[in-house]
Amino acid sequence: MITRCETYVLREPAGSDLIETLGLEYSKSLPEKEEIIQYYDTFDWRLYQKGLALIQTGNAVYLQRISDGAYPHDQIEMKQHLEGRFWWMFPEGELRDTLRGALSVRTLLLRAQVRQKVCEFGVLNADEKTVVRLFITHTSTENGHIATLTCRSVRGYERDFENLRRRFRKLDVAHVAEDVFERVMDLAGCVPGDYSSKLNLDLNHEASGREATCEILRCLNDVMRQNETGIRTDWDTEFLHDFRVAIRRTRSALSQIKGVLPEGAVAHFKDEFRQLGRSTNRLRDLDVYLLDEETYRAMLPRSLQPGLDAVFSRLKSERRRALNDMVQILDAPEYLDLMDSWAAFLQGAQSQRGRDSAVPAIALARKFIFKRFKLVLKRGKAIGDHTPDEALHDLRIDCKKLRYLLEFFASFFPKDKMDKLIGSMKKLQDNLGDFNDLSVQQWELTTYLNEVLPRSRRADRLLCAAAIGGLIARLHDQQQAVRHEFASAFAVYAKKKNVRLYRDLFG
Known part of the structure; x- marks a missing residue:
């Protein structure tokens, strides 16, 4: 098991020459290999938020700590691609347990794909025993490449790892990088954490009531639009949940932050979003019931549990119809017109006044x-x-x-x-x-x-x-x-x- 790990970004591509410049005795453990690396996470980056990356290369699947590149669990073998898979679709074991705690009801999506060339070396001591493992990795996409050197300790030889670590830190050709994952994602055209259903607003303390309210509403509008595709494709139930919460927050802002926007426009959009929210109710109710199916069954004696089969069969059939209805609503001209007019209103709202438009938002x-x-x-x-x-x-x-x-x-x-x-x-x-x-x-x-x-x-x-x-x-x-x-x-x-x-x- 790996005990320590540190990664350096190489300023120039390097291979065994770099190792030799340090005067190290080494063995080349494996031939250089080239692989396609796929990174998976949920739509809202739940693994990334916990400092983890889920990787699949070939049939190998493993978790990697973003901070140091170490592997908290042994890898597993899965022939199927991970996109669209939930934690309960993984074999029992530590990796599945970690995914269960992180993912909850969210499914995995392919977030990035890169090509990697890896060359592994074992640093030897006087007894020709491997005391440190080194990995030189070239990661590339059509957007560019990055070269890294990863230094991993071997159990029982931590002092050798520390000595080598100090030598690497003095090199001009490499520097410690804690953002290697973010750099790799950037190569793949991906921004980790680019979506969150939470309101991570940083309002200007000098903002007027109108300015702050428009910023809040624009943020909520972005959340709604970002979840439309996930509802249509039905990846998981949280897309609809986040969509609904954004609608409720929008209605709440329009109702509670009074006097900063024109009353006529506020009344119009409150009614429009009230109707839109209602159209999502039945699908969400069905999602909740079906997510809790095992909980409901566990409440009953085993002899009575088959009696719920008909109930859940009916709910599943009804959900298929409700989802189809929801997709039709999202594709309907009325919805598209609403979202266009709402965006236009928010864009031009700075020129529209309510009685308290200029009052400081903090007051x-x-x-x-x-x-x-x-x-x-x-x-x-x-x-x-x-x-x-x-x-x-x-x-x-x-x-x-x-x-x-x-x-x-x-x-x-x-x-x-x-x-x-x-x-x-x-x-x-x-x-x-x-x-x-x-x-x-x-x-x-x-x-x-x-x-x-x-x-x-x-x-x-x-x-x-x-x-x-x-x-x-x-x-x-x-x-x-x-x-x-x-x-x-x-x-x-x-x-x-x-x-x-x-x-x-x-x-």
């Missing part, structure tokens, strides 16, 4: 955030054990609106404090979101039980009814437990130190 942020926070506190404190479920639904919506405001304007305020506020908000939202999801799931199953199953001619209708009834009971018990946990979740959120932080920043 508006404080005003809107603190107002929404006080409403969340008021409604949360009014909820007791016997409060109707609708009150929790309303609070969930208010919390979502507050969360969006915090994210829109986070760059105006100290990062550590905003992270605390958003983190505490997420915990409360998790409770309210779970409560709502469990309610919707029960409704879906009850509808199937009352409306679909009576018309079915399946021989296993009784087994299906028993399974659905059992699942509804389990979901109801879970929902009651979540409802019981609300009081403590809200109490944590409404602690004095949290309230004080809101007042200090926004009051």
